[in-house]
Amino acid sequence: MNTPAIVSRVAFVLTVAAPAASLVAQQQPPSPSPATAPSLWELVVQGGLMMIPIALCSLIALAVAVERWVALRPKAVVPPGALKGLDRAVASAEDPVKAALAYCRKHPSPLAQVLQAGMERAGEPLERIERAIAEAGERAAFELSRRLRTLSVIGSVAPLLGLLGTIFGLISAFQTIAVSSNALGKPEMFAGGIYEALTTTAAGLLVAIPAVILHNYFLARIEHLLVKLDDAASTFLRTHAAALSPPAHDSVHSVAPRLEPQHVA
Structure with a gap:
């Protein structure tokens, strides 16, 4: 067996294969990075303008709940x-x-x-x-x-604000499909509108559900306090x-x- 001839052939193959492998590696797209969960602020921003009145409703409901919690203590009545x-x-x-x-x-x-x-x-x-x-x-x-009607109104209005934001988001998504001929083949082009729609709906419900629960809780507490007051x-x-x-x-x-x-x- 001619060992020098075998060595020279292997060296020749490696010399030819190395540039080809480098070229293939350059042509391959980079692997996508793992997706991270969005922060609360990112969710608010992605929700669009309708998140502003929903956020205001949440702050008002929180303030009313704290104030009524203090005012409706049994020892205060x-x-x-x-x-x-x-x-x-x-x-x-x-x-x-x-x-x-x-x-x-x-x-x-x-x-x-x-x-x-x-x-x-x-x-x-x-x-x-x-x-x-x-x-x-x-x-x-x-x-x-006092102010219990505020909680009742927020419990009714917050889901409607979320629904309105949903409609705006769907309008944006379908508008993207209408103006772009290849939007159906690229879901990322109209996914933002759907993302906005789902975010506002969830935000409206997250504000409305606690407001309704607190309204009924305080109403029951008031009825109990009035009975104690009468007695x-x-x-x-x-x-x-x-x-x-x-x-x-x-x-x-x-x-x-x-x-x-x-x-x-």
Whole structure:
């Protein structure tokens, strides 16, 4: 076997094959990099202009929820020590009505407002006392239900804003198909419009669902607080009927009217 001849042939093959392999490697497209999940800001940007009102709705709903959460604490509506404090004020005073009124003004709360309205009419005709207590109960219910309508409106409007963004996104996608003859063969050309459509729909639902849940939760809490308010006020006036006055006691049939869902303001 002629070893030098074999070596020379192998060297010749390697010399010819190396440039060809290099040329093939240059012609091959680079491997695509792995896709990364978009950030929250990228999702907002891809959603288009309709994401702006949806984001505003989310901020308003959050602010209302925090404010109502603080305002609807049970101890803020019916303070735990209010009845005991009123009992001490009435028991140690020569004029129980004036003492109770002074205590209510010093420690304001929905319970104190309702009691104050009835005691201010002590000694007057029964109709006036009943009217004063009913009006105070209605005012208390209105104050407790403030801004709940905002959550209800956001729960209804946010999905519609998302749907409107979906329509805009689909219009953009079909417009791209209409103006480009080869768009159907390149889905990336109109995928942006569909991406925008899906993003706004999801964003609208993500804002609306918590808003509806919070609205119903706060409504149930208000109804519970009004029952506690009515019970506490009625208990106090029955206990001190002799010290206050019969009209103020007899008028307490329903101090805090029940709040119906359709009347929430």
